[in-house]
Amino acid sequence: MFRTALRNVLAHKARLLMTVLAVMLGVAFVSGTLVFTSTLSEAQQRSSEKGFTGVDVAVQPHRADRDSGTPGPAPRLRQDLLDKAAALPGVASATGSVGGFAAVADKKGELAGSGFTSAGANYYPGKDGKDARYPLVSGRAPQRAGEFALDEHTAAKTGYKVGDTVRVSVRGPVLEQKLTGVFTTDDGNVAAGGSLALFDTRTAQKLYAKPGQFDEITLKAAPGTSQTALKSAVEKILPRDTEAVTGQKLADDQARLISEGNSGMRTILLVFAGISLFVGIFIIANTFTMLVAQRTKELALLRAIGASRRQVTRSVLVEAFLVGLVAAVTGLVAGIGIGAGLRSLVSSMGGAVPDGPLVVPVSAVISSLAVGILVTMLAAWLPARRAAKIPPVAAMNSVHAVATPKSLVVRNTIGALLAAAGAGIAMAATDESGLGLGAGLLVIGVFVLTPLLSRPLIAAAGPVLRPFGMSGKLARQNAVRNPRRTAATASALMIGLTLITGLTVIAGSVQKAIDKMATDSIKADFVVVNASMTPLSPEVAKKLAKDPSVTASSPLRQGEARIGSGTEFLTGVNGGAIGDLVDLDFTAGSIAGLTGNKVVVDADTAKQHGWRAGSSFTATYEDGKKGKLTVSGVYKGNDMLKGIMVDNATLTPHLTDYSDQQVMVKTTSGDGDKAKDTLRKALGNNPALQIQSKQDISNEIAKVINLLLNMLYGLLAMAVIVAVLGVVNTLAMSVFERQQEIGMLRAIGLDRRGIKRMVRLESLIISLFGGVLGIGLGVFFGWAAGSQIGEKMATYELVLPWGRLGVFLLLAAAVGTLAALWPARRAARMNMLSAIKAD
Structure with a gap:
């Protein structure tokens, strides 16, 4: 049986190539991550130890x-x-x-x-x-x-x-x-x-x-x-x-911090590698399902001459082992190259990567081999088990080809239960773990239901395909001929687009919330901060206050105080001017009373201490002195403004070494470039200071969000590439299965161009089917995650980026078009007589 498995692998090298590539990419992602993070940790720790050489x-x-x-x-x-x-x-x-x-x-x-x-x-x-x-x-x-x-x-x-x-x-x-x-x-x-x-x-x-x-x-x-x-x-x-x-x-603590920092990055990268491997499972399962189906009579003959079910199963699993071994070894070698490339890339972009040798940890070798082999064998186990359960006589007569109504009912019932449970958990979730569990169950449920969903959704494409004549009609029929295969192929693309869409929806909604927060809570024309986000010298606020173009200004100054049994940060402001610089939503009192020993408090802090307007409390300042403060107002805090605000005239005398977090400024000419240039000159054209309008603050945050989003897109691109390989693999093997049919179509008058169009349209339909499911699920997950974010960010509301969603749908179409190039060309070049005679 081992020789039989080896012969089958060698006989189907071309058909198994896409499977090897899919597994190899995932393994390369895993090994590259481990090599890069190990190299980075080793170099950083050596550099850190060198820095402590003279410190005992x-x-x-x-x-x-x-x-x-x-x-x-x-x-x-x-x-x-x-x-x-x-x-x-x-x-x-x-x-x-x-x-x-x-x-x-x-x-x-x-x-x-x-x-x-x-x-x-x-x-x-x-x-x-x-x-x-x-x-x-x-x-x-x-x-x-x-x-x-x-x-x-x-x-x-x-x-x-x-x-x-x-x-x-x-x-x-x-x-x-x-x-x-x-x-x-x-x-x-x-x-x-x-x-x-x-x-x-x-x-x-x-x-x-x-x-x-x-x-x-x-x-x-x-x-x-x-x-x-x-x-x-x-x-x-x-x-x-x-x-x-x-x-x-000190050196040990620094090494621990370096390890913890790189551990977070390693975990994130490995999660995306796992997504790629998960997508690859669909390709492997599809490949072995088709290979087993093509060898049904051969396996039946083996059963007839004495091979047991276990031997047949083992034979298919041995094939999977050999494929996984090849993919794992090549993936490990590719991953080492990726690790070296990432180090060079980070260095070229100005990242902190100390000099040091490339480290290939034992964990990378073991993980690569284990992941590549186990993932391949796991994905091939179900087709192997299914092949072994077919009775020899039934296999000889292809009785097994049609799925029983009972199996379809069971599958659809399980899928509906999983999808309903996942959607319910995701909607009711109060934290990330609950949302993750719900998302996982929903994706699995939709995958199980995909064969059922494929028929109505693909049928809906009928009017669009009608202008393509017979090629369009055949493409639609071929796409639903084997719903399970179509489902597995579309699901690979669905997973990648689900994550991409969900992240995009969340990022766009958060950005909109930040824009609204800045617009609603800040009346100042500009906010002056340090480029490093470190505290500012009090001289900055003094210079701005003296500038004739400034009508109101206030530094935001922090000091720690002991209140009751705990400590709180007090934010010092210019009590007389702060009302012109911020627009806070007060539930009691107002900001007008922020003078002397009067303070205003955000609603969460007030609730925590049991305060209301008129409440008094004692604060112990940094210099050890105590003061009695009275709450003159309670406001709704947000991520930009919250906590206890007190007049700087009250707070500053108790601070031994004070500085400002930022300075808010209102000018005579508003927030235009001219006013910004005036302030910049007043501050001596200081290269370290950033003078930001409300739009600048929003743009700065948007830049960070877009950077993170683009990084995530790059990581998810691996899953999309693997999905493309899955479409190519499915079409190529589908063309091989339908040689006789294609030959007959050619014989009765369908030309080469019509054959190409048929395969391309089939690929396009399958890809768009996966794209529609992925975008739909992504929007749902974006909404579900947004409901949690909205509890912490009052200005949050769901924003659907229709332009990007359209781009993602076009991406799915592009995947289908590109994936069909080689299979369509192969189908069109097939000799019709040889194809008709093919067995």
């Missing part, structure tokens, strides 16, 4: 008791602690670090590098006058105010050289700095396309903290002193709200 113990700010202590961040480290730590026995060197955001302008005045990774820090020389973290390649280290050093990558990109004057922005103000040196660094942010500016320690402390303050102190142990021993010695001199951590623990 790190001292960091840490709140000892956040539940009962003073609210707010832990205080920074002081110079006296650095001096004490440096004097400890076993300490070879001690380094104090302080830093934050620093944007470097290029020679055109634009931001050099990515805003999210534009940083500044201090150059801390050791006993030898050098900072081992930042080896200089030219020039010297910064020594006084007005000087700075720049990383080599940014210097090369911008064309700056030692001695140039460069504009640098730190949290807001623009500084004219002289470039004194260029250095190299292992900082991952620089590798990701960011920039790093170094100042002398005193200047950095003035810019990012206060004189004599540090964000972190790192210690290098003297020879013979272990990290654990040094940590124990350091802990004896630590003040409250600080902690000591060994360099090994």
Whole structure:
């Protein structure tokens, strides 16, 4: 039986090619994902370990008791602690670090590098006058105010050289700095396309903290002193709200964070690989069903001469094993290439991929072989079992060809129950897991029902096919001749379009909700934010308030306060102007009373604390002082504005080191480009600041949504490609099955062009059938998911992107047209006499 299986595989190489390709693509997706993420993790961890080479113990700010202590961040480290730590026995060197955001302008005045990774820090020389973290390649280290050093990558990109004057922005103000040196660094942010500016320690402390303050102190142990021993010695001199951590623990924590971050990406990629493999199951099952049907008499003869049912089943499964093995091995090799290609692609796009060897983990090899073989054998098991159950005499007479009414009733009943259960669960779901379960059951139910649905839906295409004459009529009849085969072929395309449509509907609806939210809640003409989304210097708000074109402005400033047994963030605003800048929907009171000790609270926070208009509560501020606040209004919050709002005049005196999240501005000339240019000049043409109108905010969010959507489209494209292979495979084998019929059609007058048209139209009908089902299911899932989103986003409403839905339907038509090119050409070139004689 093994020799028989091997002979059948070799005899049907061409027919099994599409199956091999479908499995290979899915396996390549799996192995490529594992190779890429393993390579990325390994390189990042090596780079991270290199960054901790000179760190044996790190001292960091840490709140000892956040539940009962003073609210707010832990205080920074002081110079006296650095001096004490440096004097400890076993300490070879001690380094104090302080830093934050620093944007470097290029020679055109634009931001050099990515805003999210534009940083500044201090150059801390050791006993030898050098900072081992930042080896200089030219020039010297910064020594006084007005000087700075720049990383080599940014210097090369911008064309700056030692001695140039460069504009640098730190949290807001623009500084004219002289470039004194260029250095190299292992900082991952620089590798990701960011920039790093170094100042002398005193200047950095003035810019990012206060004189004599540090964000972190790192210690290098003297020879013979272990990290654990040094940590124990350091802990004896630590003040409250600080902690000591060994360099090994820092490296381990960083490795864990890297692993967790890449694990999320790996999971997402593997989900899409699983979708491709799931789609491939339909192709495999279809292929083996047709192969078994074509060999019915052969299998019956084997049964007649003594082969058992198990032997027949095993024979087909051995064929599947061999096909799966070939597909898995080729998929593994292709996946290794994909992993290497992804690393190069990410690097070329400016992504942070440290140098390192390509890693092919054992898990990639085992997973590829297991997935490829198991998926193929699983898909082939049902056709194999069906073939073994056919009695030899019935097989010889093809009695098995017609499905019994009982089997169809059972199938349709099961499909209807699954679809109804899935739709019900999806509509009633309150979380993602419930929606996922409902979606899975509904898709399976529709798949089971697809043979039943194919007849009425394909029949509806009759009027469209009528102008094509006999070719159109034959195409429609061929498409419903074998409903199960048509269903399996259409379902492969249906799954891909279901996901694509659902994601598109959700993304479009969310974007519309954000537009409405911005329009409804913000009256300000502009919102000024940092390019890195880090806090702004208070100087920005002061400059804007003094500009004659500004009629109203308010910084949004945050501070932490203890209220009752928990902590809440207070948002400080300009109480006198905020009413002109926001439009909040109040359920009680108004924003007019936001002065002194009066606050306004969003409805969710008010409900959580049991507050209403007129309620009072005590807040403990960051400086330890207490104040009594009164609720003057309750409003409906949203993702842009929510929480407890208090007048800055009340909040700011209690903040030791404050900054602004954003500044809202209203101007005399509205939100046009002219007003934006005026504000930009008032802020010194600062490259780090973004001046955004309501439309700019919406466009920025839309850009992120479209980027994510396009990435998902790219990942789902693999499933669509596999579906195309399925249509090609079905048509090719269908043409082979109908050789005699095609030969007879040619003999009675249907020309080659008519044969081609018949096959193409059949392919088009099947693809559009799958497309209609996929788009319909996708819209339903978009609606079901939207009902959950609407509970958290009041402005959410279902938006059907008719233009894109039309494009998806055209995509389904294009799939059918392209998939039919080779089978149609093959059918038309068939010799009619040879075809008629074919058995």
